[in-house]
Amino acid sequence: MEDIVGLCKRRGFIFQSSEIYGGYNGFYDYGPLGVELRNNIKQAWWRDFVQRRDDMEGLDSTIIMHPKIWKASGHVDGFSDPMVDCKESKLRYRADQLFFAPVIVEGEKIGYVSVVESIDQQEVAEKAAAEMKRKMAKQGELGPIELKEYTEAAPEEYELIPSPATGKPGSLTEPREFKLMFETKVGPLADDSATAYLRPETAQGIFANYKNIVDTGRVKIPFGIAQIGKAFRNEITPRNFIFRSREFEQMEIEYFIAPSADWKALHREWIDTCTDWLVSIGLPREGITEDIHPEDKLAFYSQATTDLMFDFPHGEQELWGIACRSDYDLKQHQEHSGKSMTIFDEATKEKYVPHVIEPSLGVDRTLLAVLTAAYTEDEVPNDKGKVEKRTVMKFSPKIAPVKAAIFPLLKNKPELVEVAEKLYKKLQRRWNVFYDASGAIGRRYRRQDEIGTPYGITIDFDTVEKDGTVTLRDRDTCEQRRVSEAELIEFLEEQIDG
Numbered sequence: 001m002e003d004i005v006g007l008c009k010r011r012g013f014i015f016q017s018s019e020i021y022g023g024y025n026g027f028y029d030y031g032p033l034g035v036e037l038r039n040n041i042k043q044a045w046w047r048d049f050v051q052r053r054d055d056m057e058g059l060d061s062t063i064i065m066h067p068k069i070w071k072a073s074g075h076v077d078g079f080s081d082p083m084v085d086c087k088e089s090k091l092r093y094r095a096d097q098l099f100f101a102p103v104i105v106e107g108e109k110i111g112y113v114s115v116v117e118s119i120d121q122q123e124v125a126e127k128a129a130a131e132m133k134r135k136m137a138k139q140g141e142l143g144p145i146e147l148k149e150y151t152e153a154a155p156e157e158y159e160l161i162p163s164p165a166t167g168k169p170g171s172l173t174e175p176r177e178f179k180l181m182f183e184t185k186v187g188p189l190a191d192d193s194a195t196a197y198l199r200p201e202t203a204q205g206i207f208a209n210y211k212n213i214v215d216t217g218r219v220k221i222p223f224g225i226a227q228i229g230k231a232f233r234n235e236i237t238p239r240n241f242i243f244r245s246r247e248f249e250q251m252e253i254e255y256f257i258a259p260s261a262d263w264k265a266l267h268r269e270w271i272d273t274c275t276d277w278l279v280s281i282g283l284p285r286e287g288i289t290e291d292i293h294p295e296d297k298l299a300f301y302s303q304a305t306t307d308l309m310f311d312f313p314h315g316e317q318e319l320w321g322i323a324c325r326s327d328y329d330l331k332q333h334q335e336h337s338g339k340s341m342t343i344f345d346e347a348t349k350e351k352y353v354p355h356v357i358e359p360s361l362g363v364d365r366t367l368l369a370v371l372t373a374a375y376t377e378d379e380v381p382n383d384k385g386k387v388e389k390r391t392v393m394k395f396s397p398k399i400a401p402v403k404a405a406i407f408p409l410l411k412n413k414p415e416l417v418e419v420a421e422k423l424y425k426k427l428q429r430r431w432n433v434f435y436d437a438s439g440a441i442g443r444r445y446r447r448q449d450e451i452g453t454p455y456g457i458t459i460d461f462d463t464v465e466k467d468g469t470v471t472l473r474d475r476d477t478c479e480q481r482r483v484s485e486a487e488l489i490e491f492l493e494e495q496i497d498g
């Protein structure tokens with residue numbers, strides 16, 4: 001993770017928000033390359049799920065909506081996480097991400113250890129327990145350390161469990177509910193009636209517009225509505241870089257189906273489609289696994305949820321949630337708004353409130369997954385044939401921030417520069433390409449490797465004196481071949497837009 005964060009800052013992908021004021025926890029800014037990568041991910045998703053499908057409509061709803069929407073959806077009353085405060089350090093933890101265990105030596109409980117969720121939490125806890133035993137000079141065998149979530153602690157244990165911040169017991173509070181929605185006031189009045197919320201998900205904007213879209217007459221069951229947009233959650237412990245932040249973006253679909261449809265088969269279809277899409281933008285299939293939520297942990301209205309998990313630097317974590325939410329949301333809005341949410345199914349001549357499958361993906365988490373998968377350190381020969389270490393971002397050409405770099409072999413030869421600039425201008429009309437004339441060609445390649453530009457195009461004397469062909473270099477294999485301009489454009493088209 002440190003390598004990725006370092007490269008992101010150095011090369012202008014991602015910056016800590018408000019850095020000149022010391023940063024602002026849970027907020028990130030996307031720099032020149034980051035915004036390209038991010039836009040490319042969103043465009044690829046929009047193209048594949050909206051424009052290239054016949055059963056999907058797009059939507060862009062507002063971030064602030066009528067507060068009644070959040071009442072109907074259950075967010076006003078239920079959208080919170082249990083949290084724990086450390087009264088001494090003033091740090092705040094999510095209770096389901098804080099773990100504790102009693103330390104037992106020869107059957108006697110000598111104290112407690114606590115750890116914040118991490119890949120090596122077990123190891124950290126065992127070390128702390130061994131240290132406690134040593135400090136207290138206890139003889140005998142240390143019992144196994146069995147970590148439990150802080151939410152499972154008995155009330156009498158709260159003051160015995162040490163705070164991870166201070167290492168001492170007595171400063172942790174009991175778990176308390178913490179509202180995740182950001183509040184604001186709309187209009188001139190500052191009283192409670194003016195309270196509104198920044199949306200914590202884009203999904204409700206879809207449900208709120210479902211009737212509008214059905215009334216346009218463009219859709220028939222089954223169909224989906226897709227939306228990309230910002231979402232805000234006042235996360236208690238934003239962490240792991242852009243994995244969990246307070247302002248992020250979602251790409252969500254509500255796919256409406258008949259109540260009698262084989263939802264299990266359709267759910268499976270969506271899980272497969274989503275997995276294939278992640279692979280199509282360059283994630284390794286073996287890095288993606290499925291986490292099927294056990295039935296007893298599902299919300300009462302949910303029929304099934306499967307999360308696509310990705311092997312992030314900080315462990316295997318949720319990337320894409322794919323939930324079967326029955327007709328719960330539409331029925332809630334029907335009840336709260338008094339407007340009918342039924343649709344007439346032409347095929348079966350029935351009228352009903354449809355059920356829904358909801359694939360919900362974070363743009364920022366996808367970007368972190370893409371950065372993780374792309375980050376590679378390898379060794380390649382330099383100009384003089386000497387093997388050198390290089391850092392290379394192996395982005396898929398579909399989403400790479402810069403698609404190709406155009407280099408005149410020498411910058412002081414006007415005939416090379418002229419042809420190179422002409423080609424650059426031509427390619428720039430279609431793609432984000434980069435022109436670089438300075439430095440040794442090997443160094444220029446290396447700079448592009450580090451930002452993940454898939455293709456290097458060099459204009460040399462053969463180009464201007466012989467046949468007009470250029471050298472096309474592949475970022476990953478470093479192989480070079482000569483191609484004509486027409487071949488080059490056809491190749492780029494297939495790789496980038498295919």
Ligand code: ATP
Nearest residue numbers: 235243244245248318319320321360361362364365
């Ligand atoms: P988690 O359990 O990690 O908090 P969640 O189950 O609450 O996530 P959903 O409400 O299902 O997440 O949101 C759908 C998707 O939105 C997630 O799969 C994730 O990709 C993204 N997402 C959710 N919360 C955040 C966040 N704080 N920062 C970045 N992305 C997020």
